[in-house]
Amino acid sequence: MPVGTLATVKGVDIERVRQTGAQMVLSNTYHLALRPGERVIEQLGGLHRFMGWDGPILTDSGGFQVFSLAQNTKVTEQSAVFRSHLDGNLFELSPERAVEIQEALGSDVAMVLDHVVALPNSIEAIRDATDRSVRWAARARDVHRRADQVQFGIVQGGLDTGLRVECAEQLTKLDFPGYAIGGLSVGEAPAEMYRIIEATAPVLPTDRPRYLMGVGRPEDLIEAIRRGIDLFDCVMPTRNGRNALAFTDAGSLRLRNKQFELDDQPLEPNCPCLACKHSRGYLRHLFLANEMLGPVLVSHHNLTYYQRLMADARKAIEEHRFDAFAAEKHKGWSLVSTTNTPTTAPLSSGGL
Amino acid sequence: MPVGTLATVKGVDIERVRQTGAQMVLSNTYHLALRPGERVIEQLGGLHRFMGWDGPILTDSGGFQVFSLAQNTKVTEQSAVFRSHLDGNLFELSPERAVEIQEALGSDVAMVLDHVVALPNSIEAIRDATDRSVRWAARARDVHRRADQVQFGIVQGGLDTGLRVECAEQLTKLDFPGYAIGGLSVGEAPAEMYRIIEATAPVLPTDRPRYLMGVGRPEDLIEAIRRGIDLFDCVMPTRNGRNALAFTDAGSLRLRNKQFELDDQPLEPNCPCLACKHSRGYLRHLFLANEMLGPVLVSHHNLTYYQRLMADARKAIEEHRFDAFAAEKHKGWSLVSTTNTPTTAPLSSGGL
Numbered sequence: 001m002p003v004g005t006l007a008t009v010k011g012v013d014i015e016r017v018r019q020t021g022a023q024m025v026l027s028n029t030y031h032l033a034l035r036p037g038e039r040v041i042e043q044l045g046g047l048h049r050f051m052g053w054d055g056p057i058l059t060d061s062g063g064f065q066v067f068s069l070a071q072n073t074k075v076t077e078q079s080a081v082f083r084s085h086l087d088g089n090l091f092e093l094s095p096e097r098a099v100e101i102q103e104a105l106g107s108d109v110a111m112v113l114d115h116v117v118a119l120p121n122s123i124e125a126i127r128d129a130t131d132r133s134v135r136w137a138a139r140a141r142d143v144h145r146r147a148d149q150v151q152f153g154i155v156q157g158g159l160d161t162g163l164r165v166e167c168a169e170q171l172t173k174l175d176f177p178g179y180a181i182g183g184l185s186v187g188e189a190p191a192e193m194y195r196i197i198e199a200t201a202p203v204l205p206t207d208r209p210r211y212l213m214g215v216g217r218p219e220d221l222i223e224a225i226r227r228g229i230d231l232f233d234c235v236m237p238t239r240n241g242r243n244a245l246a247f248t249d250a251g252s253l254r255l256r257n258k259q260f261e262l263d264d265q266p267l268e269p270n271c272p273c274l275a276c277k278h279s280r281g282y283l284r285h286l287f288l289a290n291e292m293l294g295p296v297l298v299s300h301h302n303l304t305y306y307q308r309l310m311a312d313a314r315k316a317i318e319e320h321r322f323d324a325f326a327a328e329k330h331k332g333w334s335l336v337s338t339t340n341t342p343t344t345a346p347l348s349s350g351g352l
Numbered sequence: 353m354p355v356g357t358l359a360t361v362k363g364v365d366i367e368r369v370r371q372t373g374a375q376m377v378l379s380n381t382y383h384l385a386l387r388p389g390e391r392v393i394e395q396l397g398g399l400h401r402f403m404g405w406d407g408p409i410l411t412d413s414g415g416f417q418v419f420s421l422a423q424n425t426k427v428t429e430q431s432a433v434f435r436s437h438l439d440g441n442l443f444e445l446s447p448e449r450a451v452e453i454q455e456a457l458g459s460d461v462a463m464v465l466d467h468v469v470a471l472p473n474s475i476e477a478i479r480d481a482t483d484r485s486v487r488w489a490a491r492a493r494d495v496h497r498r499a500d501q502v503q504f505g506i507v508q509g510g511l512d513t514g515l516r517v518e519c520a521e522q523l524t525k526l527d528f529p530g531y532a533i534g535g536l537s538v539g540e541a542p543a544e545m546y547r548i549i550e551a552t553a554p555v556l557p558t559d560r561p562r563y564l565m566g567v568g569r570p571e572d573l574i575e576a577i578r579r580g581i582d583l584f585d586c587v588m589p590t591r592n593g594r595n596a597l598a599f600t601d602a603g604s605l606r607l608r609n610k611q612f613e614l615d616d617q618p619l620e621p622n623c624p625c626l627a628c629k630h631s632r633g634y635l636r637h638l639f640l641a642n643e644m645l646g647p648v649l650v651s652h653h654n655l656t657y658y659q660r661l662m663a664d665a666r667k668a669i670e671e672h673r674f675d676a677f678a679a680e681k682h683k684g685w686s687l688v689s690t691t692n693t694p695t696t697a698p699l700s701s702g703g704l
Contacts (some may be wrong), residue, residue, distance in 0.1 A: 007637065011644040013626050036613070036637045043614050044633045052629050261388070262395050274365050277404050281396045285359065285388045292363040292644060 001026040001058060001233040002303050006035065007051040010238045011296045012303065014052040016274070020300065021307035024056040025234040029101050029111075030065035030093075034084055040103040046106030058233070059107035061098040061140075063133075063154070064182070064214065067116035075115055077132065084307070090120065095136040096143045103146045109178065112140035114154040116183050126158035134170045139176055152178040152211060159192050161199035168203035180211040181202045185220075194223050202226035218247060218309055219333055222326045225313050237306050241299030244287040246275070248305070249332040253280070260284040273297075273304035353378040353410060353585040354655050358387065359403040362590045363648045363662070364655065366404040368626070372652065373659035376408040378585040381453050381463075382445075386436055390456040398458030410585070411459035413450040413492075415506070416534070416566065419468035427467055428482065447488040448495045455498045461530065464492035466506040468535050478510035486522045493526055504530040504563060511544050513551035515557035520555035531556045532563040533581070534624050537572075546575050553580035570599060570661055572683055574678045589658050593651030596639040598627070600657070601684040607650065612636040619653055623660075627653035 002009045002017055005028045009017050017025065027047060041050050047057055063080075066073055070082035070091075079094035090263045095113040102110035113136050115129040142295060144151050153171035157163030164181075171179060181200055184193045197212065204210055211231035212224050221232055237247070244255040248268045253260070261284060266276035275283060275297035286294030309329070316325035354361045354369055357380045361369050369377065379399060384390060393402050399409055415432075422434035422443075431446035447465045454462035465488050467481040485508045496503050505523040509515030515693055516533075523531060533552055536545045549564065555563055563583035564576050573584055589599070596607040600620045605612070613636060618628035627635060627649035638646030661681070668677035 006641045006643055007634070008643050008645040011648065013645060013648060015626070015630075035641050036633075040613060040633065040637070044616055044631050050631070050634050050637075052634075060521055251640045261392060274367070277366075279396050279402070281388075281392065282359070282402050282404075285392070285402075289387050291358055291360050292647065293360040293365060295644065296363065296365060296648065 001231065003028075003233055003235045003238065004051060004053075005031050005235075007032060007041070007047060009299075009303070011242065011292070011299045012238070015231035016300055017303065018055070020273070020303040021311060022303065024058060024108075024231075025053055026058045026060065027051070027105070027107065028062070028065065029059050029098060029105070030069070032059075032105060033101050034086055034091075038101045042104040042106070048106065049092060051258060056108040058109040058152075058211075059102045059105055059111065060213070061102070061111040061113040061154075062093050063098075063111075063116050066093055066116070070078070075129075075132075077135075080113075080115075088253040092098075095139040098343070099140050099143050099151075103144075103149065106146075106149070108149060110144070110146075110149050110151050111180065112137040112151055112153055112176075114156055114182055116156070116186075117158070117184070119186050119188055121158060123158075123160060123163075126160060127163060129166050130156040130158070130163050134174075137171055137176075138174055141176070150177040152176055152180050152209075152288055154180045154182040154213070154296075155200055155204075156182060156183045157196075157200075158242055159188060159196060163195065164200045165203050168200050172203070172205060175210070176187060177211040178211060178231075180213050182213045184212065185215045190220060190223070193220070194227065197224055197227040204228075218306070221306075221309065222313065222329055225317075226322065226326060232310075234306075237302035238299045241302040242295040244283075244294065244298065245302075246283075246298050246305075247302050247328065251335045252334050253292075255280065256285050256287050257284075267298075267301055268305070271301065271304060271308075273301040275301035353583065354658075355380075355382050355585055355587045356403060356405075357587075357588065359384060359393070359399060361651075361655070363594065363644070364590070364652045368665050369405070370407070370657065371648065372625070372655040374407075374655065374665060375404055376460075376583075377403075378410045378412065379403070379457070379459065380414070380417065381411050381450060381457070382414035382421070384411075384457060385414070385453050386438055386443075390453045394456040394458070394653060396452060400458065408460040409460040410504075410563075411454045411457055413454070413463040413465040413506075414445050414555070415421045415450075415463075415468050418445055419470070427481075427484075429487075432467075447491040448599055449497050451492050451503075455496075455501065458498075458501070460501060462496070462498075462501050462503050462699060463532065464489040464503055464505055464528075464557075466508055466534055468508070468538075469510070471510055471535070471540055473510060474523065475510075475515075476645075479515060480506075482508040482510070482515050482519050483597050486519060486526075487527075489523055490526055493528070502529040504528055504532050504561075505526040506534040506565070507552055507556075508535045509548075509552075511537065511540060511548060513548065516548055516552045520552050524555070524557060528560070530561040530563060532565050534565045537567045538566070542572060542575070545572070546579065549576055549579040549581060556580075570658070571682060573658075573661065574681055577669075577676060578674065582663075586658075590651045593654040594647040596635075596646065596650065597654075598635075598650050598657075599654050601681065603687045604683050607632065607636050607646075608639050609636075619650075620657070623653065623656060625649075625653040625656035642647035 069085045073082040098113035114133040117129045153176040212229045245255045260280040263280035421437045425434040466485040469481045469499045505528040564581045587641035598605045612632040615632035
């Protein structure tokens with residue numbers, strides 16, 4: 001899912017988002033509740049109409065932003081109380097309030113509010129937050145009313161496989177139509193993340209979608225798919241696109257580099273995106289001249305790259321050749337290291 | 353012509369530019385010579401291929417930027433010597449060099465280098481620059497080689513109709529395939545500009561296009577067409593679009609205003625642009641949240657607005673109802689004042 005934090009995938013108009021092959025987008029409860037406020041969106045016909053997207057929309061619950069963006073956050077059993085990162089105003093987010101906001105937004109998939117903690121952390125703190133996340137999930141389920149919206153539960157448990165399995169089992173008893181694995185990609189090594197996915201996914205029902213939140217690099221997606229994940233969201237395609245980094249099958253390209261000045265090739269052969277109608281030399285020029293079109297085009301390329309990667313992965317699975325597909329992709333990426341990752345250390349081959 | 357200063361119409365990808373109805377775009381010699389340099393563009397296949405535009409491109413000569421942007425400019429009979437506005441490096445632009453750069457860029461229409469002076473100014477200074485512009489035009493014509501490119505001359509003469517007529521007559525003797533009126537929209541009142549157009553246009557050959565450089569507001573275009581102008585370029589659609597100002601037949605809308613918070617209407621009924629697939633409330637949200645999509649969408653709207661206005665003006669001329677068409681447009685615009693104009697004072701009805 002392309003990330004449309006504030007009801008817009010940054011820099012890419014919604015028709016162009018559809019053109020990338022995206023079937024579903026994500027938007028952020030915390031951000032939209034602050035600006036413009038869910039009641040504004042509701043009065044303007046709901047999130048689909050507001051942003052002009054007729055496909056499914058998933059909204060997160062705000063749990064991760066309360067952990068990562070908000071200030072002076074205090075979590076009690078009742079709720080999280082915090083100050084807005086925009087103006088310092090005091091807000092309260094409870095499991096019930098997260099449901100209420102998402103019902104007003106009218107997303108198709110709503111996430112339950114979870115309690116996210118920093119890693120590394122004491123096992124007690126992680127257990128406490130994990131148990132609370134389960135109790136909050138039950139409260140969210142109890143107040144959910146909107147028939148045209150489903151709720152997904154979120155597995156927490158830090159890097160402790162025992163806690164993860166326990167949490168997944170308890171959430172499964174609540175019978176959600178889909179499950180997410182949350183609290184990862186917060187600075188841990190990729191191998192640690194893969195270990196947790198590998199322990200957690202088998203506990204989740206096979207007939208429900210499994211969503212790995214906020215991950216990640218192309219190699220992380222492939223390794224997560226290998227371990228049973230179906231659904232992803234990540235800002236990397238657009239955030240890196242804005243910063244002149246383009247994903248390709250031969251590794252990532254840093255387009256400000258002098259080597260691309262006279263490079264007449266597209267970013268990637270046979271890519272149908274907007275950027276690949278131009279030369280690398282042109283894209284470099286746009287970034288050096290601080291032209292908005294650079295971020296616009298390379299965001300479109302990266303979103304297209306991720307969607308094609310996922311489509312190819314689906315096809316490889318159907319054709320029972322996923323391992324060969326994954327090996328080929330990893331080989332290509334290893335030509336150039338994709339080190340511009342906000343959340344993970346470079347992937348060593350030993351980590352696979 | 354939408355303005356693509358640095359080989360990009362700011363924020364709007366080139367397919368979307370085509371979608372506005374634009375048939376021809378402008379790009380800037382001064383800017384491209386500084387970044388990325390005309391030799392880079394030449395090596396990457398020329399300006400059309402570089403920016404992905406297969407329609408005609410007009411490049412200005414740099415004369416206006418040397419006057420408006422460059423620092424420490426010294427004009428001699430030979431050339432203009434100045435420091436770059438980017439890094440203070442010393443550059444020289446002569447009539448011959450302006451031809452050379454534009455031939456390397458490979459534009460379809462190249463403008464001759466002119467000597468632009470600030471207004472108001474002494475009649476001696478204006479006469480000196482005007483006479484020099486004619487001599488430079490002759491020099492440019494003499495060195496021009498590229499058979500797939502035509503040159504337009506530029507009429508100067510400040511606000512003095514005698515000088516303007518004289519300049520137009522002298523340039524006409526040089527037999528250019530097209531003529532521009534330059535040095536206007538530099539702070540004078542609209543009525544003054546109209547007076548100069550009215551005096552100059554009749555002196556130019558009727559079988560050659562007439563181009564009014566750097567103008568302007570929708571009302572200025574209509575009044576210039578009335579006086580015989582065929583071709584325009586202006587940054588207003590994109591610059592104002594980036595600043596949340598949308599042009600409509602009922603005047604311009606400042607989208608940051610609170611009044612649009614819950615406004616479910618499009619900017620303009622029946623407008624086929626990208627922005628008009630959304631509500632004004634959504635567009636306001638994008639600007640308040642500093643989302644790139646706001647400038648992208650409203651730039652697209654404004655370009656579309658200008659192109660539709662020009663198409664409607666052409667149709668009205670063909671159907672011999674231009675006066676009625678112009679009166680109707682002026683009436684609509686007078687509902688809300690379009691005061692966000694970088695170059696002109698508000699248009700009084702007495703000025704028409």
